[in-house]
Amino acid sequence: MGCSCVKSDMGRTSGYIVPENQFLEINKKIFSKESTDFHYPGTNDKRSTAFKQRHQKPIIDLRRMLYANSEASSAIVNDKEKTKEDIKLILDVINKHSILQNLDEDSQMVLVKNMRFYEIGPRECIFEQGQPGFCFYVLSSGRVELRVDNERKDILKSGSGFGELALLDDRPRSATVRTIESCCLWGVSRETFKDAVKKIMALNYEENKNFIESVPIFKTFTNSQKDALLSSLVTQRFSIGERIVKQGDTGDLFYIIKDGLVSCTENDREIRQMGKGEYFGELALLNDFKRTATITAVGDVKLVSIGRKALIEVLGNNLEQIWYRNALRISVEKSSALKILSIDQKELIFNLMKVTSYKAGELVIPRGTPKGRNLWITTKGLIRGPLGTIEAYSCIGDEELLADPYENYSVDFISESDLIVAHITKEEIEKSMEGTLIEIQAMNEIIEILKSVQLLKELSIERFKLLISVLREVHYTDNQIIVEQNSLGDSFFIVKSGKVHVQKDGVNIRNITKHDYFGERSVLFNDFKRSATVVANGEVDCWIVEKKDFLNIIDEGIKVQLLKRIELQDDMITFDEILPIKTLGRGNFGTVYLTAHKRKKAFYALKSVLKAKVYEYETYQNILLERNILLQLDHNMIVKLVKTFKDDSRFYFLMEYVHGQDLFDVLLALNILSENDAKFYAGCLVLMLQYLHERDIIYRDLKPENVMIDEEGYPKLIDFGAAKVLHGRSYTTVGTPHYMAPEVFLGAGYSMQADLWSLGVMIYEFLYGKLPFGENLDDPHEIYEKILEYRLCFPRDLDSAAYSKNLIQQLLNKNPALRMGGVTSKLKEHKWFLGLPWERIITKQQRAPHIPKLRSLSSELANAKKRNKTMQEFIAFEEQNENFPRSPENEPPGGWDMEF
Structure with a gap:
C-alpha cells in the first residue's frame, strides 16, 4: 500500500568526495555553464534558489582540511586495553546510532578494536563547530556540553557517543563539544576506521570469492553472477556444541566454513570433521533436500551461507536451467569455431539443443558417425574419446562443423561417469540462422569490426546486413598504394588481413592492422581530399564500401552524429589555435573556459589545472586517472576529451563544449515527467552506464546536475572527477547523499551496482517529482538515516504504474545483488522499457521531450576575436587574484606527467 508524500521546496545536498588518498578533485558542473556564478537559467523556483545558494556557499579551505590539528588536542591519548565492560559500553553506544548500527558485526568490532583512550581535563574543547570532522567519540566518564552558535543545546553523560558522522566524511562539525568536568573517552579517527574496515572487507571479499570459486556447482557462474552471489552471503556464528543442521530435516541453506571446526554425524556416529574452506548442503540449493547428517560446532565456528530463496531472487527461478545454460556458454566460449557467434545466435542454438543423460559405460557417439554434421556439448560428467578423457x-564436433571433412568417427565415445550431453545437428543450426556457418562466421566478424565505430554499435542486425551486402573485397600486394594523399576520396576501408602504413608527406605516422579502418571522412564530406597516403605493408586484403552505398544505408541523422564525432577527434589541434571567449566556472582545482578554434569556429571547453596545486596536494594519480578515463570514452551521450596539453605552470584538458541546459533545470521546467518522457531520459542513462560498465568504469555521482541536455535535447554525462576504473570493489565514500547507495556511505565495499541505485533515485524523481529519501533534508547524516530506514513511498494515485514501480523497487534494493544482478543489459529487457526504440535513441533520431532555448554564441565569439588575447594571457588575467603559491613546496615524482 502506498503512502502520501509532501513535496518540498528544498533542493539537495551537493556532491562530495572523500578519496583514497584523502583528496580528490571536486569539479562540478564546469563543462558548460553560461556564467561564472553557476547561475541556473530559466526558473525562479524556490527549490532551485535553495539549491543555488548551497552551491554558492564558501568551500572549506583544502589545506586546512588536510593539515588541521587533531581534535581533542589537550587530551592524553593511549592504547589502553579494553575490558569486557569497555567493549560492551562501546557496542551499546554504536547500536544507538542509526548509521553505525547498520554496520555488520565485523565492522563494529573493528571500530571497537581501533578506539584509543582519551583523558581530558575540564573546560577543554574536543572539537569546534564549522571545523572538518575527524573522529567519533564514546564518553566513558564525565560530562560534555554541545553548543551551537555559542548557545548550550545539550549535556551528554557517560554512555553517550558523538561525532559519528566524521567516520563517513569530513563535513564541518554542526556543534562545538566542550568538557564540563574531567572526562575519559574512547575515540577513533575516520582514517583509522576506514583503513581497518577496508582491509577486513577486502580480505573477506577475496576469501569468500575464493571459497565460491572452489565449489564445483558455482564453476559455471559468470563473474556478475558470482558477484551477485557474494553480495547475498550471510555470516553466521555458532558456539561449541551448537547444532547447525539436523539429520532428516528439510533444508534450503548451503554453508561454507570460514573459521573453526564442525563435526558431521550420521545416526549419532561421527563420520568426519570439516574445517575452513569446506562446505556442506549444496544440494539444498536445487530442491527440497533432507539433511543426510547432523552438523555440530566443535568450537567457535564462523560460516557464510546462502539459501535457495536468496539465490532465486538474485539469479532467477529455475536454478537448474541457469546452471545448464551457464555450462553451455562456458563450453562455446572455449570453442574457436563457435565463440564468434553472437549472443543471440548462441541462445538460439541452446534453445534448440536436445539434452540426454547417460550412465557410466554407455555409448554416446558410435563409431561410423559422420563428422561435421553434429555438435555435442558435455555439461556434466566425463566422456572417453579418441584422444582420451x-x-x-x-564441445565435440565443433571444429568439423566448419571443415565439413566428409569423414566418420573411427572410435566409440563412451561415458566414464554419469553424463549430461546437449546435441544439435548442423542442419538445424544453419536452418535457424538462415545461412551456412561459414557465412555467418564471416558476417559476424565484419559486424564486430563495424561495431568498433561507436555510432554504429546500436544498429540493428538488418542494417548491418545491408551494410555488409555492399562491401567488396580487394587484395593489395606489398608496397601497393591503397589511397594517395591529396587525392579525392569516396571509399571507406576496413583491413580484413595484413598491415598498412599511413604516411603524411612521405613520413610514416602510424600503422593500421587487421580489423582497423580508415577513410571514414571520405564517405561523409563532399570533395574530401585524403589527408594521408596508405600503403600496403606485405599482402593486404581490405573490405571497401563506396560513398553512395554507405550514405544509402546510413541515414542523415547518423551522418550528422558521425560528423560531430570526427570534429571532436581532431588531435592535430594545437594550443596556439585556441581562442579564449569567457570563463565558464571554477572548481577547487580547475577553472574551465569557453574557447573556440580560431579557424574552424568549433567551440570547446578548456579546463586549466595549476601544477602547483597538484604538487601541493600530491594528487598526481587523480589527474592521471581522470585523463585516462576520459581518453577511453567515445559515446555521443558522454562528454568527449579532445586532447590534453601542459606547459610550465598548468595542465589543460580540451573538452567537448556542451551548449545546453542541465537536467536539473529541465526537470524544474517540465515538473513531473510523463511516463514516455521518463523512459526516454532513463533509457539514455542506461545506455551511458552500460557503456561505462562494459569498460569497468564506475561513475559514482549520477544525478541530474551532472547531466547536461544538449541543443538537440539529448542528455550528455559530464564531470568524471568521481569516476574510477574498478576491478573488484571500492571503499571510498563518493557521491551526493540523496543519490548515494547505502553500501557506499556504510563503507562496506561496493561495485557497479551503486550506480544502479543512483539511477533508481533519478527514475523515481522523473516520475514523482521528488526524491525517494530525505526530500526535505539537507544534513547528510539525516539523509543517510532516511535511506537506512528505507520507507520507499509511492503516491497512491500512481500505484497503478506497476512496471515502473517494480523497476524502481529493484534498483533501490538495499541488497546490491538484487539490483538486476548489477548487469545494465538486464535493465533494457525490463518490461517498463518495452517498446523503447534503443537504436533511434543511440543515433539521436528519436525526438527528445525538451529542446533547450539557447542563445547564439556568435556575438561572444566576435568579441573574443576583437580582444585577440592568447589563451595564456587570458588565463593569467583570470588567475591574478588566486591566493596560491606559484612555486610548489613538494618535489613531484620524476616523469609522472609524461602522458600529458
Missing part, C-alpha cells in the same frame, strides 16, 4: 564444459 573429455571433461565437462567441452
Whole structure:
C-alpha cells in the first residue's frame, strides 16, 4: 500500500568526495555553464534558489582540511586495553546510532578494536563547530556540553557517543563539544576506521570469492553472477556444541566454513570433521533436500551461507536451467569455431539443443558417425574419446562443423561417469540462422569490426546486413598504394588481413592492422581530399564500401552524429589555435573556459589545472586517472576529451563544449515527467552506464546536475572527477547523499551496482517529482538515516504504474545483488522499457521531450576575436587574484606527467 508524500521546496545536498588518498578533485558542473556564478537559467523556483545558494556557499579551505590539528588536542591519548565492560559500553553506544548500527558485526568490532583512550581535563574543547570532522567519540566518564552558535543545546553523560558522522566524511562539525568536568573517552579517527574496515572487507571479499570459486556447482557462474552471489552471503556464528543442521530435516541453506571446526554425524556416529574452506548442503540449493547428517560446532565456528530463496531472487527461478545454460556458454566460449557467434545466435542454438543423460559405460557417439554434421556439448560428467578423457564444459564436433571433412568417427565415445550431453545437428543450426556457418562466421566478424565505430554499435542486425551486402573485397600486394594523399576520396576501408602504413608527406605516422579502418571522412564530406597516403605493408586484403552505398544505408541523422564525432577527434589541434571567449566556472582545482578554434569556429571547453596545486596536494594519480578515463570514452551521450596539453605552470584538458541546459533545470521546467518522457531520459542513462560498465568504469555521482541536455535535447554525462576504473570493489565514500547507495556511505565495499541505485533515485524523481529519501533534508547524516530506514513511498494515485514501480523497487534494493544482478543489459529487457526504440535513441533520431532555448554564441565569439588575447594571457588575467603559491613546496615524482 502506498503512502502520501509532501513535496518540498528544498533542493539537495551537493556532491562530495572523500578519496583514497584523502583528496580528490571536486569539479562540478564546469563543462558548460553560461556564467561564472553557476547561475541556473530559466526558473525562479524556490527549490532551485535553495539549491543555488548551497552551491554558492564558501568551500572549506583544502589545506586546512588536510593539515588541521587533531581534535581533542589537550587530551592524553593511549592504547589502553579494553575490558569486557569497555567493549560492551562501546557496542551499546554504536547500536544507538542509526548509521553505525547498520554496520555488520565485523565492522563494529573493528571500530571497537581501533578506539584509543582519551583523558581530558575540564573546560577543554574536543572539537569546534564549522571545523572538518575527524573522529567519533564514546564518553566513558564525565560530562560534555554541545553548543551551537555559542548557545548550550545539550549535556551528554557517560554512555553517550558523538561525532559519528566524521567516520563517513569530513563535513564541518554542526556543534562545538566542550568538557564540563574531567572526562575519559574512547575515540577513533575516520582514517583509522576506514583503513581497518577496508582491509577486513577486502580480505573477506577475496576469501569468500575464493571459497565460491572452489565449489564445483558455482564453476559455471559468470563473474556478475558470482558477484551477485557474494553480495547475498550471510555470516553466521555458532558456539561449541551448537547444532547447525539436523539429520532428516528439510533444508534450503548451503554453508561454507570460514573459521573453526564442525563435526558431521550420521545416526549419532561421527563420520568426519570439516574445517575452513569446506562446505556442506549444496544440494539444498536445487530442491527440497533432507539433511543426510547432523552438523555440530566443535568450537567457535564462523560460516557464510546462502539459501535457495536468496539465490532465486538474485539469479532467477529455475536454478537448474541457469546452471545448464551457464555450462553451455562456458563450453562455446572455449570453442574457436563457435565463440564468434553472437549472443543471440548462441541462445538460439541452446534453445534448440536436445539434452540426454547417460550412465557410466554407455555409448554416446558410435563409431561410423559422420563428422561435421553434429555438435555435442558435455555439461556434466566425463566422456572417453579418441584422444582420451573429455571433461565437462567441452564441445565435440565443433571444429568439423566448419571443415565439413566428409569423414566418420573411427572410435566409440563412451561415458566414464554419469553424463549430461546437449546435441544439435548442423542442419538445424544453419536452418535457424538462415545461412551456412561459414557465412555467418564471416558476417559476424565484419559486424564486430563495424561495431568498433561507436555510432554504429546500436544498429540493428538488418542494417548491418545491408551494410555488409555492399562491401567488396580487394587484395593489395606489398608496397601497393591503397589511397594517395591529396587525392579525392569516396571509399571507406576496413583491413580484413595484413598491415598498412599511413604516411603524411612521405613520413610514416602510424600503422593500421587487421580489423582497423580508415577513410571514414571520405564517405561523409563532399570533395574530401585524403589527408594521408596508405600503403600496403606485405599482402593486404581490405573490405571497401563506396560513398553512395554507405550514405544509402546510413541515414542523415547518423551522418550528422558521425560528423560531430570526427570534429571532436581532431588531435592535430594545437594550443596556439585556441581562442579564449569567457570563463565558464571554477572548481577547487580547475577553472574551465569557453574557447573556440580560431579557424574552424568549433567551440570547446578548456579546463586549466595549476601544477602547483597538484604538487601541493600530491594528487598526481587523480589527474592521471581522470585523463585516462576520459581518453577511453567515445559515446555521443558522454562528454568527449579532445586532447590534453601542459606547459610550465598548468595542465589543460580540451573538452567537448556542451551548449545546453542541465537536467536539473529541465526537470524544474517540465515538473513531473510523463511516463514516455521518463523512459526516454532513463533509457539514455542506461545506455551511458552500460557503456561505462562494459569498460569497468564506475561513475559514482549520477544525478541530474551532472547531466547536461544538449541543443538537440539529448542528455550528455559530464564531470568524471568521481569516476574510477574498478576491478573488484571500492571503499571510498563518493557521491551526493540523496543519490548515494547505502553500501557506499556504510563503507562496506561496493561495485557497479551503486550506480544502479543512483539511477533508481533519478527514475523515481522523473516520475514523482521528488526524491525517494530525505526530500526535505539537507544534513547528510539525516539523509543517510532516511535511506537506512528505507520507507520507499509511492503516491497512491500512481500505484497503478506497476512496471515502473517494480523497476524502481529493484534498483533501490538495499541488497546490491538484487539490483538486476548489477548487469545494465538486464535493465533494457525490463518490461517498463518495452517498446523503447534503443537504436533511434543511440543515433539521436528519436525526438527528445525538451529542446533547450539557447542563445547564439556568435556575438561572444566576435568579441573574443576583437580582444585577440592568447589563451595564456587570458588565463593569467583570470588567475591574478588566486591566493596560491606559484612555486610548489613538494618535489613531484620524476616523469609522472609524461602522458600529458
